[in-house]
Amino acid sequence: MAWTRKLLRVNLSKGTCTSEDLNMAWAQEYLGSRGLATKYFIEETDPKVDPLSPENKLIMATGPLTGTCASTSGRYTVVTKGALTGAIACSNSGGFFGNEMKNAGWDMVIFEGKSDKPVYLSITNDEAELVDASNYWGKSCWDTEEGIKADLQDPQVRVASIGVSGEKGVLYACVVNDMDRAAGRSGVGTVMGSKNLKAVAIRGTKGVRVEDPAQFLEATNAGKAVLAENPVTGQGLPTYGTQVLMNVINEIGAMPTRNFREVQFEGAANISGEKMHEVRADGTKNLTTNAACYGCTIACQRVSTVERTHYTVKDRPEYQGASGGLEYEAAWSLGSECGIDDIEALTFANFICNEQGYDPISFGATVGAAMELFEIGALTTEQTGGIELKFGNAKALTDLAEMVGRGEGFGLEIGLGSARLCEKYGHPELSMSVKKQEFPAYDARGVQGMGLTYATSNRGACHLRSYTIASEVLGIPEKTDPLVTDGKAGLVMAFQDATAAVDSSGLCIFTTFAWSLEDIAPQVNAACEGDWSVEKMLEVGERIWNMERQYNLAAGFTGKDDTLPQRLLKDAAKTGPAKGKVNELGKMLPEYYQLRGWDAEGVPTGDTLNRLGLS
């Protein structure tokens, strides 16, 4: 129950689709989604594999709660070796694709090999086949999704696809489902493109069942009540989306600005959630509506419309409709990171990221780095194809968004990501990244715990592996001082383990603004076979974290990669509450290793591995 107990193995080299029983012993150890897919991935691939070779595999996986009535239960995870990072990559996405996979009767789909021509996978319940996708190669995620629905004559099909950027090797390409939901980070879409796999289309009508329906309804209803009553999940996120954070983070001096040179952005209010609600000159608003993924009672998603007279869309009706955006991360990366406060330009650039399937965080942060390279003269208009890549130049941003989307000209260089770009132009220190993945929207000088989070993240710099902002800024589950380092090692570890467990259940991490594992474990327990206590969930989370760590060590990463760019460690914040501060990673990291049961080089000890059953 809860699991379908089946996985679909798709060999793209041979063109075969075969059904296998799910390893239920592993399901008890790794739960599902992120955890279970990573277990399969690690068992089946060489950690030294080139991410873009046919030997790399790509797994799409649901969790046991995916497709149920639990709030936020629409999620699925894409696991592979990341094209951007070379580390274990797992990106998850909401929308309606995950629940459809579950309803079709599959816990996961494993893709292996490489097709000799573009294909898409079509699944209707038990039936799965690879279909020629030559017509779709070179098309956007939006055209691919709408085209496949028309071809199959079924508007209820759910489609996850890659855009042109994923075909052309942009290293941070996403897998986009439902037009504007994405498994966004680490280049999982690039891996999909390297396999000549354009899309996956699923229609499922088999239904999802749980172990104890009555108890499950009781546990999930209790959970929904907690979400509704909580000020963050019940009011803040529904009203402003994740953009509720823009002004808050700016005020505390943790808003990375102009490639992390500054920690506050003077234009923050112009690109904030509050601004999206304002009536524009033509009487319309940027924000069209809020929206929800499958089963989500929070509804943090924003749906926006670019002002029709704006230079980006005024002669292009195809972009004048509503679509997903802006979320806080994109508003930051496209906005303050590049010194741009034109919210309409940011919305347009975000549309293009969704349409062509690439990560707005890595894109915006790479443009920010390129702007700094341009400013110091390391890049000139000769290389950029005439683009004046100055901080604050909105037209440069939107032009580059389209060039990256098409994989053309200087767009291909922006598509390398900031680490490779800055290396190429002689200033590797200007890339704000860990394991070649760009930072998200929190400056680690103003929020100390996020520095340790970034440095130790198994998939490269990321906020979704231990979102200590919850504690350090919002006071959830308890307030810790963002400017002190004491206690942050334990906080980061606890968040990492809990997050791994939540990701593996099939739920969205945003529920944890209101839910602790005390709220989540009863839902998992009622749905699944076995005894799923809080303690077991935490143990599963810790096991997953250590398993991912071991993979990265085997792939060639070491404790030396648990670091931050010098800018965050040496250049003090210039303004705001964090003025004069650097990130004090050196104070937190040894304690973190010790708490983890790792040696001084960051390698899990034999005792730790034995305790977790990972030997």
Next chain:
Amino acid sequence: MQKALNINPDKCTGCLQCEVACSMEHVGEFNPSKSRIKVFKFHHEGRFVPYTCTQCSEAWCMRSCPVEAITVDAETGAKVVADSACVGCKVCTISCPFGTVNYVPDTGKVAKCDLCGGDPKCASACPTGAITFVDAEATGLEKMRAWAAKTDTGTATEA
């Protein structure tokens, strides 16, 4: 007092909790494809619209049924399909002007909203109040109030 489902698309976020609850109530599993209420997404307009049977008083589905498989639940006013009588001829699906009666190949019968016997699960599952179960005489009140606010060009300032 007869009650009716009242749908306000402006409040809908497209989460499908109504579809999931409906399928659980009627087929014992979470399965939107088996739901009798459907949420339609109009992506380019940024709109979500839940849609289900309106329980017409002059119910064309009921009148057209050649075997009298559809009857009125006296207590709720719902037009209810008796599976034991339905022969799956699909005439009701043709008669319904709104398409809210649908044939289910698995069972060989048609399925439509039956108001869950007076406690519609879609309404209780809706997290935003887009679907409510209200006094049948008051289904238009909220919309009326909204129009009243819009059309009042008097001196009151906009809320």
